[in-house]
Amino acid sequence: xxxxxxxxxxxxxxxxxGPGSLDLLDDTALIVPPPGCDLVIxxxxxxxxxxxxxxDPPETVARKVLRVNLSDLAAKGAEPLGYLLGAGFGRRVxxxxxxxxxxxxxxxxxxxxxxxxxxDTIATSAGAVFSVTMIGTLPSGxxxxxxxxxxxxxxxxxxxxxSAAAGLAAQSGAETPWVGLADPVKARLIERxxxxxxxxxxxxxxxxxxxxxxxxxxxxxxDCDKLAAASGCTAxxxxxxxxxxxxxxxxxxxxxxxxxxxxxxxxxxILAAIPTSDESPFCExxxxxxxxxxxxxxxxxxxxxxxxxxxxxxxxxxxxxYVHGRGKEGP
Amino acid sequence: xxxxxxxxxxxxxxxxxGPGSLDLLDDTALIVPPPGCDLVIxxxxxxxxxxxxxxDPPETVARKVLRVNLSDLAAKGAEPLGYLLGAGFGRRVxxxxxxxxxxxxxxxxxxxxxxxxxxDTIATSAGAVFSVTMIGTLPSGxxxxxxxxxxxxxxxxxxxxxSAAAGLAAQSGAETPWVGLADPVKARLIERxxxxxxxxxxxxxxxxxxxxxxxxxxxxxxDCDKLAAASGCTAxxxxxxxxxxxxxxxxxxxxxxxxxxxxxxxxxxILAAIPTSDESPFCExxxxxxxxxxxxxxxxxxxxxxxxxxxxxxxxxxxxxYVHGRGKEGP
Numbered sequence: 001x002x003x004x005x006x007x008x009x010x011x012x013x014x015x016x017x018g019p020g021s022l023d024l025l026d027d028t029a030l031i032v033p034p035p036g037c038d039l040v041i042x043x044x045x046x047x048x049x050x051x052x053x054x055x056d057p058p059e060t061v062a063r064k065v066l067r068v069n070l071s072d073l074a075a076k077g078a079e080p081l082g083y084l085l086g087a088g089f090g091r092r093v094x095x096x097x098x099x100x101x102x103x104x105x106x107x108x109x110x111x112x113x114x115x116x117x118x119x120d121t122i123a124t125s126a127g128a129v130f131s132v133t134m135i136g137t138l139p140s141g142x143x144x145x146x147x148x149x150x151x152x153x154x155x156x157x158x159x160x161x162x163s164a165a166a167g168l169a170a171q172s173g174a175e176t177p178w179v180g181l182a183d184p185v186k187a188r189l190i191e192r193x194x195x196x197x198x199x200x201x202x203x204x205x206x207x208x209x210x211x212x213x214x215x216x217x218x219x220x221x222x223d224c225d226k227l228a229a230a231s232g233c234t235a236x237x238x239x240x241x242x243x244x245x246x247x248x249x250x251x252x253x254x255x256x257x258x259x260x261x262x263x264x265x266x267x268x269x270i271l272a273a274i275p276t277s278d279e280s281p282f283c284e285x286x287x288x289x290x291x292x293x294x295x296x297x298x299x300x301x302x303x304x305x306x307x308x309x310x311x312x313x314x315x316x317x318x319x320x321x322y323v324h325g326r327g328k329e330g331p
Numbered sequence: 332x333x334x335x336x337x338x339x340x341x342x343x344x345x346x347x348x349g350p351g352s353l354d355l356l357d358d359t360a361l362i363v364p365p366p367g368c369d370l371v372i373x374x375x376x377x378x379x380x381x382x383x384x385x386x387d388p389p390e391t392v393a394r395k396v397l398r399v400n401l402s403d404l405a406a407k408g409a410e411p412l413g414y415l416l417g418a419g420f421g422r423r424v425x426x427x428x429x430x431x432x433x434x435x436x437x438x439x440x441x442x443x444x445x446x447x448x449x450x451d452t453i454a455t456s457a458g459a460v461f462s463v464t465m466i467g468t469l470p471s472g473x474x475x476x477x478x479x480x481x482x483x484x485x486x487x488x489x490x491x492x493x494s495a496a497a498g499l500a501a502q503s504g505a506e507t508p509w510v511g512l513a514d515p516v517k518a519r520l521i522e523r524x525x526x527x528x529x530x531x532x533x534x535x536x537x538x539x540x541x542x543x544x545x546x547x548x549x550x551x552x553x554d555c556d557k558l559a560a561a562s563g564c565t566a567x568x569x570x571x572x573x574x575x576x577x578x579x580x581x582x583x584x585x586x587x588x589x590x591x592x593x594x595x596x597x598x599x600x601i602l603a604a605i606p607t608s609d610e611s612p613f614c615e616x617x618x619x620x621x622x623x624x625x626x627x628x629x630x631x632x633x634x635x636x637x638x639x640x641x642x643x644x645x646x647x648x649x650x651x652x653y654v655h656g657r658g659k660e661g662p
Contacts, residue, residue, distance in 0.1 A: 022476060022478075024443060024452055024476050025348060025476070025477055026407070026476050026478075026545070026561075027373055027375075027403040027406070027407075027545060027546065027563050028371045028372060028373040028403055028404070028407050028409075028474075029371070029373070030370075030371060030372075030474050031368055031369065031370040031371075031372060032367075032369050032471070032555045032640065033364035033369070034371075037364075038361055038363050038364070039361070039362040039363075039364060039370070040359045040360070040361060040362075040364065041359060041360045041361075041362060041415060041448070041449065041452055041464070041466070042358055042359040042360070042415075042449065043415040043416075043417055043449060043450050043462075043464055044417075044451045045417045045419060045453050045462065046453075047419060047453055047454075047455045047460075048456065049456040050453060050454060050455065051453070062345075072358040072359050074561055075358070076357070076359050078359075084374040084464060086375075086376045086380060086417065086462040088376060114507075117372070117445045118372065118374060119373045119374050120374050120376045120462075122376050122377075122378055122381060122382070123376060123378075123381060124378045124381065124458065124460055125380040125381060125458045126381065127455065127456045129378075129419055129455060129460045131376065131417040131451075131462035133372070133374055133464040135372070140363070143359075143361050145353060145356070145357050146356055146357050147353075147356060147357075169607060170589070184496075214357070214358060215358065222621060224526055230356050230357075256635060
């Protein structure tokens, strides 16, 4: 595509500019760190044909790249401040696509209270690629890492697991367990793939109660492997306690269907290790802000891949993670 | 390409990790802001076939994406702290290419005293795309913007102008003014295109003396237009005072050749507006740190495109800026 970067900035990006953006007149953003705060910075990229589908609505592509980054902040206990956008518009992207993309940015800026701080707009020789750097703040010394978990800590997740993976499968039109679902249910699941709903309200609660946390982006099992390994232990997950969308449950009694939900990508839920003494206050605080949390297992002494128990037996998992652009991977 | 992100991180990226990276075990970087400092953040992307040539050495591709971002920081008066890397490796990129790319990162990390803080690695469906977010610091309230210049301020640039554009033209093999240059000279010019040399040592001097500054990435004339407009004035540049590599001067007596050098991309030199009373201390401080600076003109009252005078006449410029992926653009 051909576009005029100055025109894009003046007409579409400047209205999105937040404090610290210097009105996008400069090549840099200026962050005056709030006193007593650390900054948490994350950067996730998404590419057409890999993380989103080329005919996904531009509004949801924009919102997804913001939300996958917001999800990382929430899991660390940080509140978002603003973001820089690297936009590589592909050859087939026209001006109307970009306008709709910016409408998506504006909608989520309002929802999450963030502003555009700066970035870069380029033409790419092929597909569209977007890179967001999201900046958040939290009180000094309170960032929750992956590595603070202790053997015995309970493992909690937010929301439902596997909905986005089921949505992606349903959208593919292939012969999947979800082929018999009603169209409105399929549409809702596809919406979960396109538009994650990061549990931002949980950030201060994670900070107050979690010993370790991360967001689940590449599949519950593989991401739990990572948190347990970083915390120097392993974990046991009880498959029957993993929260699944009620519409999926009739099919998800089969172990291989469950395994698919537990190792699919794009959940963008929070996985948190909560010390036993913090479980009640954690659950009460989550309920108070309207975030559903479910206890799915526990960190245990040892090392190596986590065990997923299904009715008392360790599940055989053909893969542990979803790798974008490559499919399932593991062990 | 197929690659294993975990393996890449463990084997190639973790050795590059700096303070605040949390050893790349988390999805985020943690920045503890130095007391009394603001943070300056910039983000530039480069794409294969647009900002670098697909057969450029991977080491220089890595170093170029760091340096185009470092250049932005220097022009704002900031000292670099570290960076996040978004790496979209294209289909044709293999493991050896990535290893060499990381060697390039390591080399420049040593030169510029920066560390890798985090990022994301994805596969793209087509060409390679890299996005760097560079974070710098400076004393609170001292960032130099584009908009602080005043009519009467002198305009200075670092280094030579047009060398990278001449290098790119020489490399193309097309019939250009540079076709007759000796091979070692061509090689040196191509090196300027591949490997900018941002004048990092000038950062504290810019901070101390410049009323406005920016880096020149899209051509001297177009970028000077931007600085003058942001500062609410226009400017006059004296073409004969613009510093040009001595090897280019025999050809660069022709107005159209000069115009090409003044509107070519990839200089990554600093353009600074210096109030008259600061000119001597600015020049002395630059000389003391070994950075060549040249006075090329002055901001003047008015508005609209800057005037480039050649032997007393305003030059006719067919374009004002170089737009990556599109070539020259104007007026």
